[in-house]
Amino acid sequence: MKLVIVTGMSGAGKTVALKMLEDLGFYCVDNLPITLVDKFVQLVCGGSEIKQAAIGMDIRSGEDLSCLDAILSRWRKQELEFYVLFLDASDAILIKRFKETRRSHPLAAAGRLDKGIEKERAKLEFLKRDADYIIDTSQLLTRELKVELEKIFLEDQDYNNMFVTILSFGFKYGIPEDADLVFDVRFLPNPYYVEELRLLTGEDEAVRRFVMKGGTAAQFLSRLYDMIDFLLPNYIKEGKNQLVVAIGCTGGKHRSVTVAKALCSHLQGSEKYGLKIEHRDVDKDNKRK
Incomplete structure (x- = not known):
């Protein structure tokens, strides 16, 4: 029973x-x-x-x-x-x-x-x-x-009470009210100023390559991974059950989406927490035109 x-x-x-x-x-x-x-x-x-x-x-x-x-x-x-x-x-x-x-x-x-x-x-x-x-x-x-x-x-899987949301957003639309951690990636190369990339998003490989060029993004991601890997076990230990990691750029379309996807990929596969990714503002510029 x-x-x-x-x-x-x-x-x-x-x-x-x-x-x-x-x-x-x-x-x-x-x-x-x-x-x-x-x-x-x-x-x-x-x-x-x-x-x-x-x-x-x-x-x-x-x-x-x-x-x-x-x-x-x-x-x-x-x-x-x-x-x-x-x-x-x-x-x-x-x-x-x-x-x-x-x-x-x-x-x-x-x-x-x-x-x-x-x-x-x-x-x-x-x-x-x-x-x-x-x-x-x-x-x-x-x-x-x-x-x-x-x-x-149903599946009787081991379950931990922590659920992590990776959220990309644009600063010009406001910082998410429910964000626990906010990272500003506006220092990375901006595809918006490249005509052939402007209408694309961080979901596209060409944009990802542009954002990652020069090595700055890779260095940032390495440090971000270390920080998140350190914080998550401690949050879980303290009984926190919801963590929203917000990654922001100007419009929430290129750089923040690229970095959010990379972080989500890094965290995938762990059985210690649930995980989802959301791109809040990725389509807003198109809708406004």
């Missing part, structure tokens, strides 16, 4: 995760009253035909949520096999999602969203602290979340 407690911040994607687990063959129950949790687990573990179950539990349980800590502790002492999946996202992303959907936060009442999110984080701290899996959905598309859940619950 595989039992998963799906929890986390409001707006982080718990409902979507439960639907995905259901597609993977889990019997899913959302917002089950705390007083019925033990009974439900007894039923599914006591000879039931259900082989996989997921229970959605979060701040909607109100004051009873604190009782879940004792229940989980008791299950651990009884050596009941279960996993806690915690869905999280940055405050800025959660606020953005609530505003887009025009939903009210369960703890905000008539007050500000950020205060409600702060209260919720405090109340859910015990669940995040002991979670087996923490997925930060700040930078994840729905299909990418599905891939991560399949890795954990």
Whole structure:
């Protein structure tokens, strides 16, 4: 019997995760009253035909949520096999999602969203602290979340809670608000001033060769690799679960894309973290013309 407690911040994607687990063959129950949790687990573990179950539990349980800590502790002492999946996202992303959907936060009442999110984080701290899996959905598309859940619950792969996003951008469109590390590569040769390269992007080999000529880019990348290789294990050790490495040039089309691709290639293949690359501004110049 595989039992998963799906929890986390409001707006982080718990409902979507439960639907995905259901597609993977889990019997899913959302917002089950705390007083019925033990009974439900007894039923599914006591000879039931259900082989996989997921229970959605979060701040909607109100004051009873604190009782879940004792229940989980008791299950651990009884050596009941279960996993806690915690869905999280940055405050800025959660606020953005609530505003887009025009939903009210369960703890905000008539007050500000950020205060409600702060209260919720405090109340859910015990669940995040002991979670087996923490997925930060700040930078994840729905299909990418599905891939991560399949890795954990379908393919039984080892999973680490760190997810790294390599993001290229243009300074003239603003520095990404969610960037953890920002690197400015405007010192590299600029293909924009070469007519035959101007309409191409860092995805093209001709642009990559131009950016890399002279050896400066190679030296920079060598030092960048060393820094990232040093930082990632330490971030993981500290419990960080989302890292956005932003690489910026003027327009976000040539140099930043080239360097972002090189860094992503360097990091690929590790089983210690998830990885994705995104080019935020690569097409913006074309759209403005």
